[in-house]
Amino acid sequence: MLSSSRFIVAVHALSVLARFSGRGPVCSATVAESVHTNPVVIRRLMGELEKARLVRSVAGRSGGFELDRQADQITLADVYFAVEDENVFRMHKADPNSRCPVAAQLGKVLHGPLRAAECALHTSLAKTTLRDVSTAIV
Amino acid sequence: MLSSSRFIVAVHALSVLARFSGRGPVCSATVAESVHTNPVVIRRLMGELEKARLVRSVAGRSGGFELDRQADQITLADVYFAVEDENVFRMHKADPNSRCPVAAQLGKVLHGPLRAAECALHTSLAKTTLRDVSTAIV
DNA sequence: CGCCGATGTAACTGCAAGGGTTACCAAAAA
């Protein structure tokens, strides 16, 4: 399965935005300080979240980032699939021409079950919204 | 999320064993040829599968590996959690002492939903057995 | 009994992905 700490960092960053919601954009340096990382890392991540329409950026002086939807309209599933690789399971180099029937057909055989698993993951993550997360933080 | 191609390779290797089931152990070189990798890689992987009681090894001449259970008693979930990291979601460096409440509490708040998601993944993968996979291969 | 083919494992290399950092351009409020 595909991983990095990006998902957790993204949720962290969005939670910071959620708590500042209504008080103007938050700059990358502020978010970076909370996450304990570098402003550029945050900007890169925000770029992906912006493509997914979860945040929008405000350029220029006193600019920054703010949520592009209400916090209860953003689920953990939205965040996960915005930021992590699209296919959760990484395949080994396939070889459809192999004489070995296992090597030749395994990819096709596994496709259904793996998609189902991704789907289950999505469904479970979709049950928690950013509002749930941010209201749980005092 | 945690990933490598190890899960797919493990399923591949186990499928090979399942097809040889009853005809004695299969050596790592044979499995490696099917998977298109190195025998040592297979032996390392088999070590993890052995800890999870999915395979057993036979030492000495004409040794190798064989399934330690019937193929319908091994699910994709067994394989996944035997071979991949135990925690599916990788945390960023936490900081419970941070002045920022998000940084201080996010880990705890996320714990429940993430466990639920792992659980959903497990349940979905558990629906497919190694027998399902190996009988789908002609 | 001793050979030989097998596992078990350590050690090293190579490679790719991510994160961290610096630097610089463009945008836009003050």
Next chain:
DNA sequence: TTTTTGGTAACCCTTGCAGTTACATCGGCG
């Protein structure tokens, strides 16, 4: 026009995994 911000490119460093070689050990089999 100045200054603060995002956007992005370029680079280094670290980490983890795969691949490889090497070797000790085990245990049938001749």
